Amino acid sequence: MTTYEMKQPTVQTKLSVMQSEFKQAFSWIDRIPLEKLTQAYDGGKRFGHMTTNIAECINFVLKGARSLPISTLVKATFKKTKT
Helix, strand or coil: CCHHHHHHHHHHHHHHHHHHHCHHHHHHHCCCCHHHHCHHHCCCCCCCHHHHHHHHHHHHHHHCCCCCCHHHHHHHHHHHHHC
16 A cells, blocks of 8 residues: 555545535535645655746745845745735
C-alpha cells in the first residue's frame, strides 16, 4: 500500500464530517475532482507545474532578502502578498 492510498480514508473521514456539518461548503468542494483536490488521490504525482512555478517565483523574490532580519522579511512578504 502506497502513502497516498493510506491517506484516502483520512480524506474520506474529513469529507464526511464536512458533509454533515457544512452542507454548502461540501456541495462546492464536491464539484472538484478528488485528483485535483488532494494528494491522496493524485496517483503518486506529488507536484505539478504550478507548484514548481510558484516555488521558483518565491525563491527568486526571497533570494535578495537573505540578509534581512526575520521580522523585516515577514513584513516585506506580507506587504508584497497583500497587494
